[in-house]
Amino acid sequence: MTGDAASQAARATPFDALPRTELPAWQALAAHAHGLRGTTLRDLFQADADRGTRLTAEACGLYFDYAKQRLTDETKQLLVQLARSSGVAERAEAMFRGERINVTERRAVLHVALRAPKSHKIFFDGHDVVPDVHAVLEAMAVCAEHVREGRWLGHTGKPIRAVVNIGIGGSDLGPVMACQALRHVSERSLTLRFVSNVDGTDFSEAVSDLNPEETLFIVSSKTFTTQETMANAGSARAWVLKVFGDEAAIARHFVAVSTNADAVAAFGIDTANMFGFWDWVGGRYSMDSAIGLSTMIAIGPEAFGELLAGFHAMDEHFRSAPFEENLPVLMGLLAVWNTTFLGSRTIAVLPYDQYLARFPAYLQQLTMESCGKRVTLAGDAIDPGTAGGYTTGPIYWGEPGTNGQHSFYQLIHQGTEVIPCDFIAFAKSLNPLGRHHDLLMANVFAQAEALAFGKSAEELVAEGCADWLIPHRTFPGNRPSSTILAEQLTPRLLGSLVALYEHAVFVQGAIWNINCFDQWGVELGKQLAGRIVPELESQDAPALSHDSSTNALIRRYRLMRG
Ligand code: G6Q
Numbered sequence: 090m091t092g093d094a095a096s097q098a099a100r101a102t103p104f105d106a107l108p109r110t111e112l113p114a115w116q117a118l119a120a121h122a123h124g125l126r127g128t129t130l131r132d133l134f135q136a137d138a139d140r141g142t143r144l145t146a147e148a149c150g151l152y153f154d155y156a157k158q159r160l161t162d163e164t165k166q167l168l169v170q171l172a173r174s175s176g177v178a179e180r181a182e183a184m185f186r187g188e189r190i191n192v193t194e195r196r197a198v199l200h201v202a203l204r205a206p207k208s209h210k211i212f213f214d215g216h217d218v219v220p221d222v223h224a225v226l227e228a229m230a231v232c233a234e235h236v237r238e239g240r241w242l243g244h245t246g247k248p249i250r251a252v253v254n255i256g257i258g259g260s261d262l263g264p265v266m267a268c269q270a271l272r273h274v275s276e277r278s279l280t281l282r283f284v285s286n287v288d289g290t291d292f293s294e295a296v297s298d299l300n301p302e303e304t305l306f307i308v309s310s311k312t313f314t315t316q317e318t319m320a321n322a323g324s325a326r327a328w329v330l331k332v333f334g335d336e337a338a339i340a341r342h343f344v345a346v347s348t349n350a351d352a353v354a355a356f357g358i359d360t361a362n363m364f365g366f367w368d369w370v371g372g373r374y375s376m377d378s379a380i381g382l383s384t385m386i387a388i389g390p391e392a393f394g395e396l397l398a399g400f401h402a403m404d405e406h407f408r409s410a411p412f413e414e415n416l417p418v419l420m421g422l423l424a425v426w427n428t429t430f431l432g433s434r435t436i437a438v439l440p441y442d443q444y445l446a447r448f449p450a451y452l453q454q455l456t457m458e459s460c461g462k463r464v465t466l467a468g469d470a471i472d473p474g475t476a477g478g479y480t481t482g483p484i485y486w487g488e489p490g491t492n493g494q495h496s497f498y499q500l501i502h503q504g505t506e507v508i509p510c511d512f513i514a515f516a517k518s519l520n521p522l523g524r525h526h527d528l529l530m531a532n533v534f535a536q537a538e539a540l541a542f543g544k545s546a547e548e549l550v551a552e553g554c555a556d557w558l559i560p561h562r563t564f565p566g567n568r569p570s571s572t573i574l575a576e577q578l579t580p581r582l583l584g585s586l587v588a589l590y591e592h593a594v595f596v597q598g599a600i601w602n603i604n605c606f607d608q609w610g611v612e613l614g615k616q617l618a619g620r621i622v623p624e625l626e627s628q629d630a631p632a633l634s635h636d637s638s639t640n641a642l643i644r645r646y647r648l649m650r651g
Contacts, residue, residue: 104176105466109602110477114170121167122430129567130157130541146414148406149399149585153416154572157541158423158509159431168422169412175600177418184595185408187213187369191606192466198606199367200374200591204400204584213369221367229364229382230390232344236305237276237389244338249305251280253295254383255321256309258454258611259372260346261285263587264309266451267376267384267396270444270583273519275387283383284325287317292324301332301342308345309380311372313352316618322356346379371606373454374591377584392580399584407592417589420571421596427509427569428483429601437501438487440513441533444578448513449487452590456485458611459594462603471601481601487511491532502540502564510570512537513586517577533572540568 109115134140134156144156144165160168172178183190187197202211202218210217235241239248254264265283268275275281282295296304306329308322322343329342336357344362345353353363364379376384377400385393403417412418427433436456438449460482463472472478487493490512501508514533518526543566546559554562573589575582598605624631624643633640 104179105602108477109175109600110479112171112174114167114174118167118171118430121164125159125161125164130159131566133161146416146419148410148416149402150575150582151416151585151589152574153419154574155419155423157537158569158571159567160426164426165413168426171600172412172418172422172596175602177596177599180599181408181595185211187211191604193604193607196606197369198371199369200371200377201404203370203377204397204404206401218367225364225366225379229379229385232382233385233390236386237279241305242341243302244333244335244341245302247302250278250303251282251299252305252307252383252386253282253284253299253325254307254309255284255318255325256380257285257315257317259375260309260311260318260380262451262454263376264381264383266447267381267583268387269447270578271384271388271392271580272444274392274580276389279387281383281387284321285317287320292321296328301329304342306343307382308343308356308358311348311366311375313345313347313349313356316615326357346382373458376587388580395580396584399581400588403585403588403592417592418596420589420593421600423509423571424483424593424597425600429479431507433483433507433509435484435486435506435508437508437510438485438513439490439493439510441490441529442513442515442578443489444519445513446489449485453485455590456594457482458608459605460597460601460603461610465602466604479601481603490536491529494532494536498536501568507568510540512570512572514572515575515578519578537570537572539564540566540570542566
């Protein structure tokens, strides 16, 4: 064993070595899934009057109804056994204890520390990180209040009125989602913009109507080396300097969020205006770290504190609730059940709340970057085609309801794919307007009902449907969904909702025995483009050594660009 392998083995939990397909619970579930094939949701509901209230769980203001999932009490029992024998609880404890469970990057995974109250202690390498977290939160609050109250003055003495977050991936998607979700509690006199794409259109459009004298850029990048972010930050710098012609303006118009103080200083941003975080915060788990500075500026430190409290409440629930009533455990198990045992390849997330329009995009990164893995923690292949293999991370996607109903829901109702859905809805509208909210809610309930029970040929005959139309108008039903119902979309509720999905992903990762916390595919993308850039920028036609298709595309681009 090499030194590396030995130290990894020493860190691993006893569960990492267990081939999942050999677990009795796994095998029982495979047989059970086979046995359930002929049973429909109609059958299950007809046989069991309590199903709709029994197969539910509730925590942190979230009511989770999974009665319309294709499962029985026995399925649930077996899934819980699978979670136990896969070491979900032990792995979660290792995370909370600050162990380096991200073995390929040798990092701890401590996003739970970002929302721990001051009174808590969470240790990493013998050091309590909670005071560090709160010190950064306090510094962020000072900055946020200055901007919100018009006390942060630009180079010419005018108060900042527009904030532009420059970042990508985990340094963008969380704040974009949260700022939109919490717009109802945000400071409306401030303009919030987000620039992520290296496409110059993104930057140009974002600043086109802004006044540089009143604009503050937040350069958000954990590494402060990401090509897209550095290119956009460079353009922002040039945009500011073009107006002021004075380097001193940078300090008034730029702050940074990063773990890399040297690179921040080299860029010209005063490190006094840098808000730090730590390598134990993964990008996609960072919206409640300093990466959330734009969110805090928008909603204020108090509401940001509420958001963190919501995250923390779900952390505590995940850590302490019995698996049978544990929302993240149940949600994670359902994803495993639908994906690995019932063969669904995608999960649709359908928020019936316009404020959550970017929630599916945010979740795509959280879920797919985390569970898009094809080897176990020990490096063994688990492609479904290999011995002992199985399907991991499903594709997450979605759009807010009711809009989706007028486009892709057709396929969910009558296509050949079975797509489990997560419906998310709120009892109280943040913008009550006539009948609108009841109409919205009627749609969410009706969709879940129609997907589960469909419409049979007999029902169509009874309605007088012409014979030849019956196959077209029949809805098979038996299409699974869960519904998450909460009272109102508050900052606290949003925190709990995000933490619910974060921990559900953790549960999936533990069961699939994969590393949910690395992202080598993303790293690859960062390197590949870097290799081609000089070939595009060089004045002479460079020798190209890619495949013939890439070579031809590069040549054609150079030609077309002129
Ligand atoms: C997230 C990923 C990735 C990352 C971006 C931005 O988990 O690591 O999406 O957030 O690539 O990276 P920087 O914050 O380092 O610019």
